[in-house]
Amino acid sequence: MSKLFYRIVLFLFLVAFCNFSHGQSEKDTPQPLANILQTLESRFDIKFSFEPKTIEGKQALLPKEELTLRQSLRELSNVLKLDFKILSNRFVAIVPLEEKDQFIVQHLEEIVVKNYLTKGISKTNNGVITANTKTFTILPGLIEPDVLQIIQKLPGIVSVDERISNINIRGGTNDQNLILYEGIRMFQSGHFFGLISAFNPYLTDEVNISKNGTSARYGRGVSSLISISNSDDITRDFEGGIGANLLSIDGFAKIPISEKIAVQLSARRSFTDVFASLTYDAYFDRIFRDSELNTTDNTNTQLALDERFVFNDFNLKFLYDIDNTSKLRINFFNIYNGLDYNQVFTTTQNNIQESQSDLYQNSFGASVRHSKLWSNSFKTTVEAYYSNYDLEASNNDLTNNQTLTQENKVEDSGIRIDLSKSVSENLVINSGYQFNEAGVTNFEDVTNPIFTSLIKEVVRTHSLYGEVEWNSLSKNSSVRLGARMSYFDKFSEVVMEPRIAFNQKFYDYFRLEILAELKSQTITQIIDLQQDFFGIEKRRWQLANGKDVPLIKSQQVSAGISYDKNDLLISAEFYYKFVDNITARSQGFQNQFQFINDIGSYTIKGVDFLINKRFEDFSTWISYSYSKNDYTFQNLNNGSPFPNTLDLTHVVNASFTYNVKNFKIGLGINWHSGRPFTEPASAQDNSNSTIEFEAPNSSRISSYFRTDISAIYNFDMGRKINAEVGASVWNIFNQTNIINRFYTLDSDNSILQIDNQALKFTPNLSVRLKF
Structure with a gap:
């Protein structure tokens, strides 16, 4: 068809x-x-x-x-x-x-922009952008409130390769984002190896994003904070829903057990192992097109291919209101991706061989949180958490009589104590302590030749924080001043991180916002070889060791001004960001620096500009981001700056949404300049089996262009039963977009150009029942 x-x-x-x-x-x-x-x-x-x-x-x-x-x-x-x-x-x-x-006025965050971009997205006076999935309407290309897709519509946030697992905020890599789910650090955020959010959108209640000026309560992420939480209320009546799209089926339920006890749960499972839809074909082609699994030696002929891919997730939240002043919350989650990939082929000797590969990605997490209101002005919260991430791959290559096994495992646990004191109606003092232990294990085993490597590292961190939040009685002025002090036992190093968020209203409709912060983080993702884990999830987590992987540190400051009147929002935000102690292995170089490790930094200067006009049933916006993002490494490119691999100089997003009665439709246009890449030199020396390159990242891929559309219709099917059907198309004009380009040598030492392509025309349909 x-x-x-x-x-x-x-x-x-x-x-x-x-x-x-x-x-x-x-x-x-x-x-x-x-x-x-x-x-x-x-x-x-x-x-x-x-x-x-x-x-x-x-x-x-x-x-x-x-x-x-x-x-x-x-x-x-x-x-x-x-x-x-x-x-x-x-x-x-x-x-x-x-x-x-x-x-009591425990939280002084005040919403200063409602319906930021669209209904359900707001901005507070301390720079935090909040997306409430329950009141969210529609965004172009989305028929479900996928939280990690929603935030990519915000200025300054983009994924250079369209993956959820590779969200780049103001030029940073995805591992520089602190992603929390119910207070638990997430090391896996996507299904289908990064194309779909791993968080069930129908149990998720709220998402908070801080690009700068983050509360001193949070550390461990130099680029941004993305905090995801489920509803914290005990509902009086049962709520539930089931639904399906062209990839998976899911369900959720909020079950009141008594006036004080309730349970929330959700589950999702793909049916991609039994039925391949057009959406699955598009996703599969995107992920596996240029992977090692899709590469067959020219001397062999493939006879058969058997692949089985499946993903699922499960969430459980237990809510217990002990009394009017005391609450207990317990959370569990599990996320799983599994791939079995078997090829049968004939060799030049007409022998039939079989290559067996499998790749598993699994995350488990739990948290326990108790909050107590001791008086009208004093509150405490104690939380313990645990997170486990495991990525494992094995390949049984009968042709070379070799079995290769690789594993990357992360364990993260800790405890947090938060204190909040309301001094007056407009002044709150927050303070607390956090202990964290993170351990990373990297394992590799090869049978021919025999080689085994097992490396495990652990970092323990003690942190104290304090901050003051003040709002004027008129709500025109707000200030949050704080600092976080952390001690890293492995390096015997103390780091002080001040934070500031200032917001001032003037001339009735104008606001000035100033944000600044210092941050650090101990864990990062690196690439040993581009073909690790079959080139599908080639990044592995690694802890800082104080030597070749130092503690990453960042500095960021921004100043913005906005005008909001008669549902017209115009805003501009200028920022400067400096991130130091990054390693070359964390940047995924595929040029002359691919096998060289070095320590350096990147500096990004930019501006995010937004115009948003909201009518009663119609909303439209256009956002534009300009940035200049450059590396500086001690020993690469003679120490001279060169463009960051993630540098997108110009990014434009224009969207239109229409919401009338039970019908919603959205149309969006996305454009950005191409990523930098390094071309081979015109003259090559083929005797050394290497590629001679031009200056690093001195060329650009062609610009990226994509148009998306989506529509949702709601209707009642009976008492307390609501139905929803939706349709969407990603890249409706089937535009061919190159998102990465690199070069390699074939068996004859000829240079091959590899172009990684973005998603082509990708339709999706969904049907849901809520009751």
Whole structure:
């Protein structure tokens, strides 16, 4: 069946949705509380302050226009069992009614931009961008709220190779991002070797992203913080859902056991091992096209290929409200990817041989958290966590009578104690202690010739932090000042990391934001050989040792200004970032530096620019990022700077979303300049079986261009049962995009050019039931 046919079917599918949605009559029915609050903010020129979980799942009728503010709030309070506390002429706080007596201003984060890009994404006064998956509507190319795809729509965040497992924030590598799931450090973030988020989007409640000015509470990631959490509320009624797309089937449930105890769980499993859809074919081709598994010696003829790929994940959260002031939360997760890949071929001697390969990637994690409100102004939280990541590959090569086994294993555990003291309504002091132990094991075993290597390293870290958060009573000014002090026992080194976040409103509609931080991290990803783990997941985790892998340190400062009036947002943010003590092995060089290790740094200077216009049912935005990202290594390129492998000088994203009644549609255009690469020199010396290269990263791949579209339609199937169908196309024009280029030698010492291609035309469909 031709690709044109699929595109026509998709187009008719979307048109049918549009016609059907416009044919529905509007009824005076309960609305989500989030929508009601937005209407009241416009009606009374006020701002609501609340934790997103407080309004989660709540619906009511919109108060009539003739009611006063207090009458409107009283009406909502009676229906929703919420307490609306008027703090000033412009600000109203919302807390659950049962917590009214214990109400304190523990968190001073204030949302300053609502519906940042689209509904469900907000920005706070300390630079944190929050994505609430429950109120999220739609983004182009997405039919599910994939949290790691959502954040790539934000200015300054991109994946140079389209992989979830390779998110680059302001020029940093993915391993420089601290990704936390319910407080647990994640070392595996994607399924299908990085193309799909490993976090079930229907149990995930909120995602917080800090590109700079991170709270002193967090360390261990020099580039950014990505914190993912599930709902922390005990629901009174059962909630659940099941769904499927062209890759997997999943389900989730929130089960109240009593007024004080509840369980949340989710599970997902691919059916790619029994059915290969068009989506699977596109993903499989993207990952395996240029891998070692897809490379067969020209002297052999492949007779058969048997592949079996499967992924699954499982999440469990136990919630226990001990009393009105004390809570216990226990979390578990497991993430798995498995590949069996067998080839049968004939040799030049007409012998039938079989090559057997398998690759397994597994993560397990758990955390226990207890929080206690000791008084109206003092709160403590104690959390213990454990994370385990294991990547293992084996290849039974009968032709060479060789078996190769490789393994990379990470174990991360620790305890954290957080203290929060409300000095006054607008001043909070936070402090705490964290102990962390990280261990990494690298194992390699070869049978012919016999070789075995086992290396295990451990780093223990003790950290103290303290910070002060202050908001003016008018909410026009906010400051967060903090510092984190860490002691690394392996290096006997103490590192001090100050942090600052400042936000000032002026002229009613303008805001100035200044963020700065120092950070460090002990663990990084390196590449020993490009063909390790068959070239699919060739990066392996390694700990700093104080010698050839030093402690990575970073400095970052940014200043931004924004204008927000009448649903028009214009913002520009200038930044400078310096990351020191990176190793050449962590950068994945595929040129003259591929087998050379050295210690250096990268410096990036840039600006993120955004224009976003929001109408009642329509939102459009265009973002542009400019950056200059250069390496400096002590012994590479004679110590002179040269372009970073991840340097994308220009990045543009334009998106349009339309949301009316039960129908949502999104269209997006993505363009960026090409990555740097190193061309072979015009004159070659073939006698030494190596490639002579030009100056490092002195050439550029052609620019990247992709257009995506998606649509979602919701409808009721009965009492308390809601259905949702969605369709999307990634790269609707089937544009051929080269995302990496390198060179190698064939058996005749001739130079081969290898072009890694991005995803081609990739459709997807989904069906969901929620009850």
